[in-house]
Amino acid sequence: MTSPLLGTTLVPLCTCSPGSSGRDLQLHNEGIDILQGTKLLTRKVALVGILYIPEDAQDGGSSADSDRGLFLSPNVALSVAKQNTSLLLLVLRGVSLIDEPFWGSLLFVLxxxxxxxxxxxxxxxSFQTALPFLADFARVQVTEMTNDEEKNATLLKELAPHVTWGAVDLKLKDMNGCDSPSTYFEQQLAAGSTDAQLLLSDFVSVRDCIVLKFNSFQGPEDVHTSPKLLTHVxxxxxxxxxxxxxxxxxLLVRLCKLLAPAMAAPDGISVVLQRVVTDVFAAHWQELVQRAFKAYCNVLHARLAVYERAxxxxxxxxxVTERKLKANQLNNQHVAAVDAGQGNQSVFDEFGNLKKQLDSEDNGDEGGRFTPLNTGLFSFLKNRASRAFSKQLSRMPTIRVSTSIRGGDQTTSLGDSVRLGGIRKDIEAAEAELLDEAILAQTPDQMLAxxxxxxxxxxxxxxYLNTPSEAMPVNTVVLDTVHAxxxxxxxxxxKxxxxxxxxxxxxTPELACSLDxxxxxxxLLAKMARVRRRFDRANEVSSAIFCGELLRYLHxxxxxxxxxxxxxxxxxxxRGRAVSSIMFLDKKSGNDPVALTRVPLELLTYKNNLEAMVSQYNFVARGPQAATVLAAFLYGPVRKQLQYLTQHEYGRFSAACKExxxxxxxxxxxxxxxxxxxxxxxxxxxxxxxxEQxxxxxxxxxxxxxxxxxxGAIxxxxxxxxxxxxxxQALYQSTMQATRHTIDTVDKVADKSRVVSGYLERYEKGRVFSSRWRQxxxxxxxxTLECYKSKSEYEExxxxxxxxxxxSGYSVVRSRTDELKIKLVPPEAGHRMLRFRAPASVGRETWMKRFTEATQIASR
Incomplete structure (x- = not known):
């Protein structure tokens, strides 16, 4: 087996310097960097302890000229896919397990x-030399509540590792007739009664034995380089x-930092494993919560910028309208634009009639679908802006760089008391200030600040410095996306x-984690919710201010x-244009048209322009307060304007009625x-x-x-x-009869001397049960009937x-089954009967007629 862990070079993790007493432990950055690597942050890590006992090491193999302790393989961890686990080798070397048994106990625990x-x-x-530290391992206290030694031994047995005895160069003749190394190992373990053998039998329930070849090691003491060993593990x-x-x-780094000094403490100080592990979990969890909250705050503050009034x-x-139209087209979200006229921003057409415009629908904050954009007000704004439709120049872009301080993790002059990242109870104080009744008397700028x-x-x-940010106000969907x-x-x-x-x-319940x-x-979720509410309030205030200013300008x-x-x-x-269909002219006088008599024209003009304003507002407005501000504006200034126009139109209408x-x-x-x-x-x-009648x-x-x-005359x-x-008619009939008789006589004389030719298929009998038609x-x-192979032979x-x-004398018989067949039956026996097949039914009738006439020539 070829493994990425193979190699003779090891990096120190936890060691003692040469000449030290064994209590001055040092954690090395090289080993810590391996454990804190990117691939080991989210995966389970299983340490495989390697303990090699040389033949001449009666003292446990202590070394006085080099660091002694725990070393890690520097290569990439071996991945065990079926367990989603990374395997690392933890090698113990250079220590005397008799003088410093805590190294063996630490190796067993980790x-x-x-x-x-x-x-x-x-x-x-061999057992006494290799495992003298088991007595020290047996004194490790698992939980604080366990005072019973037997109960503690039972719990300690659950935490003991799987032990494999690696018999280097063990020969078959030395195995006392056992068929496997594991059987031989169990036999020898049960044969003695030393402390090491008894403790190994009691505490280690899962154990086995393999035979290793010394020549497979890359170094004299480099057992960890054996491929067979790695495959077995x-x-x-x-x-x-x-x-x-x-x-x-x-977590292993934290555990080493806390557990190694505790186990290396002087005798008499017992190590409570549950307390150490609980402290490790608590410290790691607290750090994760702080990092998670910091990451959440970074995302919100980097993606959302405060509103800058302009x-x-x-x-x-x-x-802004052109940018949004272009962005919607790029995102395949086509927004229908209702044109207000042929290039004219007026609500009247060229004949003076009001243009028909579609009613604008309320564009909700969620923006699930896009309503048509009424371009009546947009065209008027473009005319006032005096620039081309395609020119892109904005005084306040929709995507701006956040005004938050982007100085990395450095603190500001205001200190941690004004930062959400510090969380020094400023959140509760700030929320209390926001909920204070004095806010009602503040100006919008003060409330926004x-x-x-x-x-x-x-x-x-x-x-997060290069993260693109979007300035508030933003729609709730955007805020929810950033929150997500x-x-x-x-x-x-x-996770x-x-x-x-x-x-x-x-x-057992004693081995369960006591932390909730x-x-x-x-x-953490409560703290995040407070930050979210802070952004919600800032977004609502920004939306109210922006939408209010937008409506005031549009109105x-x-x-x-x-x-x-x-x-x-x-x-x-x-200019003499056609008169509107909803107005009357006083034709007696050349004055201006009489006041409106059918509908209030100014009210309709205001209504159409107001619809264009609402459409433009819904297209540009942002934030959760867009609909609320629009409703308040329609109830306030728009209502007053309508009342004014209504009263004005009513006065004009009353004067028009009297006239x-x-x-x-x-x-x-x-x-x-x-x-x-x-x-x-x-x-x-x-x-x-x-x-007249x-x-x-x-x-x-x-x-x-x-x-x-x-x-009568007619x-x-x-x-x-x-x-x-x-x-x-009678004269005509007699003349026609005489003519027809003459024609028949002439035809009969002409037919007797006429020669008929053409292709016919003749039936010929072959051999037995075979026949065919030949043309x-x-x-x-x-x-006389003459036969040629082809027409060309006849013509030549x-x-x-x-x-x-x-x-002559033959009988012509018409076939009853096939309308194309003709039979010529001889008058006497002994003559051959001829059977023909015409190419078409018309041709058969011609041949039938000529055959009939030919058979009757001699009789005449």
């Missing part, structure tokens, strides 16, 4: 699997869990510890546009005179009608008499014509294919 390698046969002395690996939870790289102008609105103070002074981490991104960051930090490192249920991580998770544009539309209508009337009433009275008098004239004319027309009756009587005389003439036609070219002259006067046949 490792999931321990390999003890010793050369030669296994003897009682990887196949039988079972990751150890500490009180219901597995260890990853950072004057709203025509240039800004045109630029108070809501965004903590956001402005927050220091974003360096990795922050939650993803939090989950990515907490490996809460889910991936969660171990199986412990066999859900409480810390709830506190001022609407008022100016109303005046412009009215002037355009007057100019159209002065029309006077005009109606004058028209009624004129109508009476006209009705009397009509009555006189009606009587005169009735007299003229009576006289009398003249018509006389004319009709004269017409009937003349018609009767003409009809009937006499028709009778004479019919008699003449009958005589002519030949036949020529019938009088009663070639010889006949066979002897000519006289068919």
């Amino acid at each position: 490792s999931s699997h321990v390999v003890v390698a010793k050369a030669g046969p296994i003897t009682t002395a 990887a196949d039988r690996l079972a990751c150890k869990s500490f009180f219901g939870r597995y260890m990853n790289g950072p 004057p709203i102008t025509a240039e800004y609105l045109v630029d 108070r809501c965004t103070a903590s956001i402005v002074h927050y220091s974003v981490s360096r990795e 991104e922050g939650l993803d960051e939090v989950k990515a930090l907490l 490996p510890f809460l889910v991936d490192l969660r171990g199986p249920s412990p066999p 991580f859900h409480v810390g998770k709830k506190n 001022s544009v609407v008022l100016r546009k109303n005046k412009t539309d009215t002037e355009d209508r007057q100019q159209q009337q002065l 029309k009433d006077q005009r109606i009275k004058e028209l009624e008098e004129v109508l009476g005179n006209k009705e009397r004239q009509v009555h006189h004319i009606t009587n005169a027309n009735a007299e003229w009608g009576r006289q 009398e003249a018509i009756a006389e004319i009709e009587h004269t017409h009937s008499e003349q018609l009767s005389s003409l009809q 009937r006499s003439t028709e009778a004479q014509i019919k008699s003449a036609l009958a005589d002519q 030949y070219f036949y020529v019938l002259k009088q009663d 006067r070639g010889p006949t294919f066979e002897q000519s046949i006289s068919i």
Whole structure:
């Protein structure tokens, strides 16, 4: 097996310097960097302890000229996919286990699997030499509540690693007849009664033995480079869990920092393993919670910038509208634009009539679908901005760099008391200030400054400096998206510890973890919710201020546009344009049109421009307060404007009604005179009608008499014509009969001398049960039938294919089954009967006729 862990170079993790007393432990950055690597942050880590006992090391192998202690393999960790675990080698070398037994105990506690390698046969002395530290390991206290030694031994047995005895160069003859190394190992373990043998049998329940070859080592003491050993360990690996939870790289670093000094303490100070592991979990969990909260705050402050007030102008609105239209097209979100006219921003068309415009629908904050953009006000704004539609120049871009301090993790001059990242109870104080009743008396700028103070002074981490931010106000969807991104960051930090490192249920309640991580998770969520509410308030205030200023400007544009539309209508009337279909003109005077009589034109103008304003507002407005501000504005300034226009139109309408009433009275008098004239004319027309009816009756009587005389003369003439036609028809019939007789006589004479030729298929019998039809070219002259192979031979006067046949006296029989077949039956027996098949039914009739005439020539 080739493994990435193979190699002779090891890096120190926890060692003692040469000449020290063994209590001055040192954790090395090289080993810590390996455990805190990126790949070991989210995966379970199983340490495999390697303990090699040289043959001449009666003192345990102490070394005085080099560091002694625990060393790690510097290469990439071996991944055990079926357990989602990374395997690391932890090598103990250079220590005397008799003088410093805590090294062996530390190796047993940290490792999931321990390999003890010793050369030669296994003897009682081998156990005593290799495992003298088991007595020290037995004194480790698992829990604080366990005072019973037997109970503690039972718990300690659950935490003991899997032990593999590596018999180096063990020969088969030294195995006392055992068939396997493990059987031989158990035999030798049970044969002695030393402390090491008894403790190994009691505390280590899972153990085995393998034979290793010394020549497979890359160094004299480099047992960890044996491929067979690594294969054996990887196949039988079972990751150890500490009180219901597995260890990853950072947790192992914390555990080494706390456990190594405690186990190396002077005698008499017992090590409580549960207390150490609980402190490790608590410190790691607290750090994860702080990092998660910091990451959440970084995401929100990096992605959302505070609102910077800027004057709203025509240039800004045109630029924002064009940017949004272009962005929607790039995102395949096509927004229908309802044009207000042929390139004219007025609400009137070229004839002075109001243009028909679609009603704008309320564009909700969630923006699930896009309503049509009424471009009436947009065209007017573009005309006022005096620039082309495609020009992109914005005074206040929609995506701006956050005004938050981006100095990395450095603190500001205000200190941690004004930063959300510090969390020095400023959140509760700030919220109390925001909820104070004195806010109602503040100006919008003061309220905005108070809501965004903590956001402005927050220091974003360096990795978020290049994150694109969007200035508030933003829609709730955007805020929810940013919140979701922050939650993803939090989950990515907490999930490996809460889910991936969660171990199986412990066999006894004493081995369960006493910490409740859900409480810390709830506190974290509560802190995050407070930060979210802070952004919600800042976004709501920003939305209210922005939408209010936007509506005030758009309404001022609407008022100016109303005046412009009215002037355009007057100019159209002065230029002689067609009169509006909803207005009347006083034709008696050349003055201006009479006041409106059907509908209030100015109200309709204001209504249409107001619809365009609402459409433009819904297209540009942002934030959760857009609908609320619009409703308040419609109820306030718009309502007052409507009341003013209504009263003005009502006064004009009342004056127009009085004028029309006077005009109606004058028209009624004129109508009476006209009705009397009509009555006189009606009587005169009735007299003229009576006289006309009398003249018509006389004319009709004269017409009937003349018609009767003409009809009699016509009937006499028709009778004479019919008699003449009958005589002519009789003469024609006699003439036709004589002509037909003459034609028949001539045809009979001509037919007797006519030669008929053409292709016919003749039936020929072959051998037994076989027959076929063959096609030949036949020529019938009088009663002689000549046969040629083809028409060309006949035309070239070639010889006949066979002897000519006289068919005089033959009988011509028509086939009853096939309309194309013809039979020539001889008059006497002995002659051959001929059967032909014509190419078409018309051809058969011709041949039938000629055959019949030819058979009758001799009889004539």
